[in-house]
Every structure is written in structure tokens, then in C-alpha cells.
Amino acid sequence: MSASLTDLAVPLSILDTDLYKLTMQQAVLQQFPNVHSTYRFKNRSISTLFTRQSIERFRTAVSHFTTVQLTSAELSWLQAACPYFTSDYLDYLSTYRFKPEQVKVNYIPVSADQLQGRVEIDVVGPWVETILWEVPLMACLSESYFQSVFTDWGYAGQDELAYSKAQTLLSANCHFSEFGTRRRRSYQTQDIVLQALVRASREIPSSGGLSGTSNVHFAQKYDLTPIGTIAHEWFMGVSALKGYERANVTALKLWEEVYTPGTAPLIALTDTFTTTAFFKDFASDSELAHRWTGLRQDSGDPFTFGPRVKEMYEALGIPHASKTIIFSDSLDVDKCLKIKKQCDELGFAKVSFGIGTFLTNDFRVASTGEKSKALNIVIKLASVGDKPCVKLSDDLTKTTGDQDTVDHVKRVYNLSA
Missing domain, CATH: 3.20.140.10 (nicotinate phosphoribosyltransferase)
Structure with a gap:
């Protein structure tokens, strides 16, 4: 991996993700190998804006995800550390490559000079493939933001x-x-x-x-x-x-x-x-x-x-x-x-x-010592097999998805509005 790709927050490894993405990918491969899906990005803090530069940086990074693949050393380690992964799944993961064309990024300027705005991100494709995008995409977007939008911070301490x-x-x-x-x-x-x-x-x-x-x-x-x-x-x-x-x-x-x-x-x-x-x-x-x-x-x-x-x-x-x-x-x-x-x-x-x-x-903000906030962002499964997906949560601010389906689930479980 070249230094330039590292600077762009491209993952150094396909394993630079959460374990449950791999365990769920194996489950989807076995149970729903042909199901189509859509994932959708949500910025829970509407006051947080991205710059055009940060989104272009993010787009460029996404285009380089194709360089990431499972190495032979990583395969051997997975076989020993995670014996619940089958040989069929590990064979699949060994051949897996990210497909940047599955990621749709739309920058929406809101400032007069069009240099600040919001971003829409959808990931569309077979569920068994798109499932691996969520975690590295979020990490990449966060790093891109703190590399080029808010830079008043450092690693000291x-x-x-x-x-x-x-x-x-x-x-x-x-x-x-x-x-x-x-x-x-x-x-x-x-x-x-x-x-x-x-x-x-x-x-x-x-x-x-x-x-x-x-x-x-x-x-x-x-x-x-x-x-x-x-x-x-x-x-x-x-x-x-x-x-x-x-x-x-x-x-x-x-x-x-x-x-x-x-x-x-x-x-x-x-x-x-x-x-x-x-x-x-x-x-x-x-x-x-x-x-x-x-x-x-x-x-x-x-x-x-x-x-x-x-x-x-x-x-x-x-x-x-x-x-x-x-x-x-x-x-x-x-x-x-x-x-x-x-x-x-x-x-x-x-x-x-x-x-x-x-x-x-x-x-902390380097110049003031005040708390420097992390991005409050999520990427959630929006649909599978052309059917909307919802998440209610125990925190009403985290409810996501199609409102008609949310209302249906509430009726099924006799939940209050």
C-alpha cells in the first residue's frame, strides 16, 4: 500500500472491519446469496457540514478500495483464530473485491460559494457483497473529514x-x-x-x-x-x-x-x-x-x-x-x-x-482545549429484495427506515407511537 493511499484513508487490510461484518457475510452467503440490497448513509447531526474537498477526497479513496484483498497470512490467521468460518466462506472472502461502482456519492452544496454541503451515500448491489462496505466507508469518511474539514487537533497525549x-x-x-x-x-x-x-x-x-x-x-x-x-x-x-x-x-x-x-x-x-x-x-x-x-x-x-x-x-x-x-x-x-x-x-x-x-x-480542539466532537454518522441497511428495512431501537432518535413499515412493526408488537 503506497503512502498516498494511506493518506486517503484507504483500508490497509480487508480485515480492517468489525468481526460481525464477516460473520454476517458468511450467514448471508449461506442463507441469502442472491438477494439484492441497498444501504443508506445518515448524518444524525444536521449542523455538521462537509466540504467539497473532503467529499472529493472521500470519492478518490473509495475508488482505490479495489486494491484491498485477503492475504495468505490473513487467511491462515482466520483459519486458526475463527474456526467457525467455513472453507467455502474463506474461499469466497479470498476472491472478494470491493466494487466502487456500488457506492453512489452525491454532494449537495448548501453554502453560497458551494464549498460546504451535505452528502448522500447509497450502496447498491448483492447483499453478500455490499455488506462489507459499511464499516470501512464510515471510517474513511470520518478520517477524510478530520483530514480536511476540521484539522485543529493532534495525536499528543x-x-x-x-x-x-x-x-x-x-x-x-x-x-x-x-x-x-x-x-x-x-x-x-x-x-x-x-x-x-x-x-x-x-x-x-x-x-x-x-x-x-x-x-x-x-x-x-x-x-x-x-x-x-x-x-x-x-x-x-x-x-x-x-x-x-x-x-x-x-x-x-x-x-x-x-x-x-x-x-x-x-x-x-x-x-x-x-x-x-x-x-x-x-x-x-x-x-x-x-x-x-x-x-x-x-x-x-x-x-x-x-x-x-x-x-x-x-x-x-x-x-x-x-x-x-x-x-x-x-x-x-x-x-x-x-x-x-x-x-x-x-x-x-x-x-x-x-x-x-x-x-x-x-x-480536544488544539487551539482552545474544548471537546472536539466525533461525527455522528451511520450507514444502515435500507432494503433487501426490494423490501424496505427498518430499525426502531430503544432510542427514538435512532429509528430509521420506511415509516409505513415502522408503523407496521409497532402494530405487530403493540408498541406505543
């Missing part, structure tokens, strides 16, 4: 800051993972952060620890466990194709056809159509609840989640202490410590935290 955060978490005996690829300030930032986390985990005694990273490339680079199983888009896509009645159960059982219980961690994401809807589905199948090893909270109030999980498992006759509970929504150190305290009091023995932007995009 990032190592010490990340080490200090890890020290506090380890001293409190927290288990935690790094989840910050999508909205990182840069590849270099994530590299600095992970080096500091690894160093702290080796130097600071703790009954907790650094569990790993969601970034597969960095897991290989620093001999860490790649973390992650399943994301919202699996539930979104499956329900659009199979129907919304008991949608969560349908999605989980299809997942089990790909990942036999015991071959890979089965951690269910609870909030695609609200946690209320998930618990209604999940509790209706006690055998399924027994098989899945844990649950992940990603929106809403984390302090109501633990008590609800405990109550559900107790109602099913399942020891809640035997199950993993993971938190991954907008975490910082203080929130992790408070959640852990509550979970300890509730009797959960397996609690972990997936910490993202707080680790990989925590900067």
Missing part, C-alpha cells in the same frame, strides 16, 4: 489518555473490548489506542481485562481475540424477507443454521425492534434462550436493562449468572463503572463492555 482509561477499568475489574472502528478519527488513532490498551492490560493486575477488539485486522496485529457476532442489519434483513411476526426468533434460528451452538459465541442483540419486542419473542422460546449465551444492550437506558434481563431469565428458570451481558451504547469509563456496580449487585457474573468512539475519537 492519546497514548496516555487511552492507558489511563484502561487503568481505571482494570482497577475496577471490568472486562472490556475496543469497538471503535466505524467512527474513529483515523487508523493511526485506533492503532495508538490499542497499543495503550494492550500495554495496560499487561501491566495492571485485574480480575477483569481487555477481552479483545471488534477490529479483525488489529486483533491479528496485536494477538487479540476478535470480538462480535451479530448486528442490527441481520434482524432488519431477515424480518423484511421473512416477516415481522416473531422476527427476532426467526433471525436467531437462521443464525443457528450457520453457527451451530458451541462453535461460536451466540450473543443476541436486543433492540432492533425495541427490547420490549425482543423479550416478547425471546421468552416465547425457552430452549432458544437456553442456547444463546448472552445478550447485548445497544440503546436506551442501560440501568433498566440488567433488571429486565434478570427477570426474564428467572421467569424461564435459567440462572442469569450463567449468561453473558454486554453493554455497547455510548460508553465512557464512568458509565461502565456504574453499570458494573449495578450488575454485580444483581448477581451477573459475566459482564463486559464494548467501548467505541470514547476510545478512538476522544480529542
Whole structure:
């Protein structure tokens, strides 16, 4: 990879993505290999504008994604580190190439000089191919923004800051993972952060620890466990194709056809159509609840989640202490410590935290010392098989997708407007 491509935020590796993109790609390859899809970008902060220069930089970077491919060393590592990947899938990934023509970028100027504006991004193509675009596209757009729009920042102190955060978490005996690829300030930032986390985990005694990273490339680079199983888009896509009645159960059982219980961690994401809807589905199948090893909270109030999980498992006759509970929504150190305290009091023995932007995009404005905000951006599955996909979430500001379908899901699960 030439220096110029690195400067353009082109991924250094096809594994520079979150693990659940690969696990979901394998599932789509097996279950829905011929389904067409559309992904759509959303900037949740409407006051944040991009410059024409930053979007041109982003477009140029996207055109160079064709240079990224799985290496023989990466293939060998995946075979050893992720035994749940089949030979058929690894053969597919070995031949996979990004197709920039699948990415449609539209810059919409809003300033009088047309140099500042908004951006629309759609990714269109077979689901099994387009599924890998989301994470590196977001990381590339974020890095392009901080390279050319907001540049009043630097790397000084990032190592010490990340080490200090890890020290506090380890001293409190927290288990935690790094989840910050999508909205990182840069590849270099994530590299600095992970080096500091690894160093702290080796130097600071703790009954907790650094569990790993969601970034597969960095897991290989620093001999860490790649973390992650399943994301919202699996539930979104499956329900659009199979129907919304008991949608969560349908999605989980299809997942089990790909990942036999015991071959890979089965951690269910609870909030695609609200946690209320998930618990209604999940509790209706006690055998399924027994098989899945844990649950992940990603929106809403984390302090109501633990008590609800405990109550559900107790109602099913399942020891809640035997199950993993993971938190991954907008975490910082203080929130992790408070959640852990509550979970300890509730009797959960397996609690972990997936910490993202707080680790990989925590900067100050160099000239003023004020907080420098990360971009609040997402890329979500918009349709599969020409059917709209929606995500309700436990946070109303995160609801995305076709309003008629959102209203339909609310009726299915008797959710308030």
C-alpha cells in the first residue's frame, strides 16, 4: 500500500472491519446469496457540514478500495483464530473485491460559494457483497473529514489518555473490548489506542481485562481475540424477507443454521425492534434462550436493562449468572463503572463492555482545549429484495427506515407511537 493511499484513508487490510461484518457475510452467503440490497448513509447531526474537498477526497479513496484483498497470512490467521468460518466462506472472502461502482456519492452544496454541503451515500448491489462496505466507508469518511474539514487537533497525549482509561477499568475489574472502528478519527488513532490498551492490560493486575477488539485486522496485529457476532442489519434483513411476526426468533434460528451452538459465541442483540419486542419473542422460546449465551444492550437506558434481563431469565428458570451481558451504547469509563456496580449487585457474573468512539475519537480542539466532537454518522441497511428495512431501537432518535413499515412493526408488537 503506497503512502498516498494511506493518506486517503484507504483500508490497509480487508480485515480492517468489525468481526460481525464477516460473520454476517458468511450467514448471508449461506442463507441469502442472491438477494439484492441497498444501504443508506445518515448524518444524525444536521449542523455538521462537509466540504467539497473532503467529499472529493472521500470519492478518490473509495475508488482505490479495489486494491484491498485477503492475504495468505490473513487467511491462515482466520483459519486458526475463527474456526467457525467455513472453507467455502474463506474461499469466497479470498476472491472478494470491493466494487466502487456500488457506492453512489452525491454532494449537495448548501453554502453560497458551494464549498460546504451535505452528502448522500447509497450502496447498491448483492447483499453478500455490499455488506462489507459499511464499516470501512464510515471510517474513511470520518478520517477524510478530520483530514480536511476540521484539522485543529493532534495525536499528543492519546497514548496516555487511552492507558489511563484502561487503568481505571482494570482497577475496577471490568472486562472490556475496543469497538471503535466505524467512527474513529483515523487508523493511526485506533492503532495508538490499542497499543495503550494492550500495554495496560499487561501491566495492571485485574480480575477483569481487555477481552479483545471488534477490529479483525488489529486483533491479528496485536494477538487479540476478535470480538462480535451479530448486528442490527441481520434482524432488519431477515424480518423484511421473512416477516415481522416473531422476527427476532426467526433471525436467531437462521443464525443457528450457520453457527451451530458451541462453535461460536451466540450473543443476541436486543433492540432492533425495541427490547420490549425482543423479550416478547425471546421468552416465547425457552430452549432458544437456553442456547444463546448472552445478550447485548445497544440503546436506551442501560440501568433498566440488567433488571429486565434478570427477570426474564428467572421467569424461564435459567440462572442469569450463567449468561453473558454486554453493554455497547455510548460508553465512557464512568458509565461502565456504574453499570458494573449495578450488575454485580444483581448477581451477573459475566459482564463486559464494548467501548467505541470514547476510545478512538476522544480529542480536544488544539487551539482552545474544548471537546472536539466525533461525527455522528451511520450507514444502515435500507432494503433487501426490494423490501424496505427498518430499525426502531430503544432510542427514538435512532429509528430509521420506511415509516409505513415502522408503523407496521409497532402494530405487530403493540408498541406505543
